[in-house]
Amino acid sequence: MLNIEKLTVKYGGITALDSISFNVPEKRIVTLIGANGAGKSTTLRAIAALTKPSGGSVRYQGEDILGLDAQKVVAKGISLVPEGRRVFANLTVMENLRIGAYLRKDEEGIKKDRKWMFEMFPILEKRSWQPAGTLSGGEQQMLAVARALMSRPKLLMMDEPSLGLAPLVVKSIFEIIREINRNGVTILLIEQNANLALKTADIGYVLETGKITLSGAGTELLDDSHVKAAYLGAAKK
Amino acid sequence: MIGKIFRNNLTSAILVIILILLAIVFYAAQIGHMEGPVLLQHLVNGISLGSLFALIAIGYTMVYTILSMINFAHSDIFMISLYFAFFSITVFNMPWVLALICVAAATPLVGLLIERLAYRPLRGAPKNSVLISAIGASFLLENAATYLFGGRPKAFPDIPALTRVISVGSVNFQVVSIVIPIITAAILVILINFIHHAKTGVAMRAVAKDYEIARVMGVNVNGIISLTFIIGSVLAAVGGFMWGAKYPGVTPMMGVMPGLKCFVAAVVGGIGDINGAVIGGFILGLGEVLIVALFPGISGYRDAFAFVVLIVILLVRPSGILGSPVAEKV
Ligand SMILES: Nc1ncnc2c1ncn2[C@@H]1O[C@H](COP(=O)(O)OP(=O)(O)O)[C@@H](O)[C@H]1O
Ligand SMILES: [Mg+2]
Numbered sequence: 001m002l003n004i005e006k007l008t009v010k011y012g013g014i015t016a017l018d019s020i021s022f023n024v025p026e027k028r029i030v031t032l033i034g035a036n037g038a039g040k041s042t043t044l045r046a047i048a049a050l051t052k053p054s055g056g057s058v059r060y061q062g063e064d065i066l067g068l069d070a071q072k073v074v075a076k077g078i079s080l081v082p083e084g085r086r087v088f089a090n091l092t093v094m095e096n097l098r099i100g101a102y103l104r105k106d107e108e109g110i111k112k113d114r115k116w117m118f119e120m121f122p123i124l125e126k127r128s129w130q131p132a133g134t135l136s137g138g139e140q141q142m143l144a145v146a147r148a149l150m151s152r153p154k155l156l157m158m159d160e161p162s163l164g165l166a167p168l169v170v171k172s173i174f175e176i177i178r179e180i181n182r183n184g185v186t187i188l189l190i191e192q193n194a195n196l197a198l199k200t201a202d203i204g205y206v207l208e209t210g211k212i213t214l215s216g217a218g219t220e221l222l223d224d225s226h227v228k229a230a231y232l233g234a235a236k237k
Numbered sequence: 238m239i240g241k242i243f244r245n246n247l248t249s250a251i252l253v254i255i256l257i258l259l260a261i262v263f264y265a266a267q268i269g270h271m272e273g274p275v276l277l278q279h280l281v282n283g284i285s286l287g288s289l290f291a292l293i294a295i296g297y298t299m300v301y302t303i304l305s306m307i308n309f310a311h312s313d314i315f316m317i318s319l320y321f322a323f324f325s326i327t328v329f330n331m332p333w334v335l336a337l338i339c340v341a342a343a344t345p346l347v348g349l350l351i352e353r354l355a356y357r358p359l360r361g362a363p364k365n366s367v368l369i370s371a372i373g374a375s376f377l378l379e380n381a382a383t384y385l386f387g388g389r390p391k392a393f394p395d396i397p398a399l400t401r402v403i404s405v406g407s408v409n410f411q412v413v414s415i416v417i418p419i420i421t422a423a424i425l426v427i428l429i430n431f432i433h434h435a436k437t438g439v440a441m442r443a444v445a446k447d448y449e450i451a452r453v454m455g456v457n458v459n460g461i462i463s464l465t466f467i468i469g470s471v472l473a474a475v476g477g478f479m480w481g482a483k484y485p486g487v488t489p490m491m492g493v494m495p496g497l498k499c500f501v502a503a504v505v506g507g508i509g510d511i512n513g514a515v516i517g518g519f520i521l522g523l524g525e526v527l528i529v530a531l532f533p534g535i536s537g538y539r540d541a542f543a544f545v546v547l548i549v550i551l552l553v554r555p556s557g558i559l560g561s562p563v564a565e566k567v
Binding site: 079082086099100151 | 436439440442443445446447449450451452453454455456457
């Protein structure tokens with residue numbers, strides 16, 4: 001569904017992404033793991049057209065989408081759950097969801113999807129008239145996911161959804177990720193929490209200082225000795 | 238329900254204004270300098286000036302909310318609108334309502350042009366660069382107006398329908414002094430409803446918070462910014478037209494002082510908050526008129542009033558009356 005080919009991103013003189021290539025097959029969960037500063041967010045930002053790459057190609061459903069405006073990218077069905085949630089703190093939960101569905105015109109469909117969101121995240125329904133800034137971290141993460149889903153994406157990109165959340169909340173976020181995927185949404189998940197990410201994903205890639213160094217099935221990478229040493233902590237089972 | 242009423246900024250804004258009004262009236266009655274009808278007359282004038290300030294202050298605050306910048310050219314957009322009004326009526330012989338509509342339609346073009354040429358190319362540039370560009374745009378408009386229209390004041394044409402004096406009991410006031418608050422109130426109701434309920438209005442608030450994420454959600458950020466300038470310019474144009482009717486005399490530099498006061502009004506009310514701009518506008522407008530009325534001896538200092546209020550407010554509440562303490566935008 002998404003084919004990244006030799007994608008290179010530079011910030012001034014620093015090369016953040018050095019010719020990386022990877023694929024996200026339809027209906028799968030693909031994860032990109034890596035340490036802080038490896039270039040994970042940059043990858044998503046480049047796909048979402050927030051950062052201009054200096055080379056390479058991004059093909060989505062066979063079409064080159066590199067150079068498209070960010071708006072056009074959402075319109076094509078790619079949606080982003082940004083790093084650090086970045087909900088609109090001054091908007092209510094309802095209004096956040098409304099912005100998520102900004103490009104849609106099918107009022108009926110929007111209503112249905114909102115109902116789906118409230119089934120998946122009942123707490124959001126309770127908080128629907130509250131400004132998003134008054135939600136807890138976990139609730140804001142749920143809202144960020146729900147907001148992204150309101151555009152009815154075919155591909156959902158998530159940037160470290162577990163960051164800074166309590167272990168119990170993290171677990172439920174990953175369950176939600178599976179559920180979203182069961183509903184037919186392809187997922188590109190970025191994580192530092194390699195253990196949970198690899199257990200959840202069908203395919204994993206390891207990103208190290210702007211290069212992809214390893215790839216394979218999620219479970220395969222879990223057993224890889226390098227991954228074990230570098231990302232799972234040597235003591236892990 | 239009750240909680241909701243009190244959380245509503247507009248309600249608290251109106252309460253504050255009523256309290257200030259009562260305090261002033263009470264004070265005036267106490268010192269016995271003034272008879273009821275005269276005081277009422279000053280109140281009408283104060284409310285009308287306050288409404289004009291509010292209209293212009295909203296433009297400052299809206300642009301600040303979206304771009305975190307002070308649009309110094311706003312005061313000159315106001316000035317340009319007065320020239321547009323002047324020419325619509327004197328050269329094109331338009332009836333005043335038509336002229337008002339034309340001015341409200343033409344002035345935003347100037348606002349849009351400035352945004353396109355002076356601000357948009359600097360998107361993402363350091364804030365100081367944008368600030369300098371804004372000051373440059375302001376000077377450019379002032380000097381262009383001087384070059385094109387001359388520095389000598391032009392007499393704003395008399396609009397009898399607006400300048401006619403009517404008497405209610407022993408209170409005399411111009412029609413325009415009543416028309417201004419009514420138009421302002423109508424515009425405010427429409428604007429606040431738009432911002433809180435229309436999809437584009439919600440998007441506007443989203444862009445103000447985080448334009449990058451708004452863009453990822455499909456919002457046309459540049460379109461929203463343009464719209465903000467259009468709204469600000471329309472309000473300045475309506476204010477300018479009414480200003481001309483009430484205080485005839487159009488010069489290229491005439492925007493400077495009202496612009497400065499309205500910027501102060503926006504800061505006093507809490508920059509970034511439309512209700513704050515309205516409260517600030519009313520405090521400054523009413524205050525200026527009433528202080529001059531109550532203490533004619535210091536009327537020469539009327540322009541200083543806004544800045545005294547600014548200093549006091551900044552000392553007591555640095556983020557303004559309605560501003561949240563965490564005003565710094567990242
Ligand atoms: N806006 C930016 N300007 C300059 N350098 C940046 C910028 N954003 C990220 N970088 C650098 O690019 C590298 C990759 O960053 P990022 O993609 O955010 O990593 P990750 O998400 O994996 O933590 C880092 O070295 C970071 O310092
Ligand atoms: Mg990151």
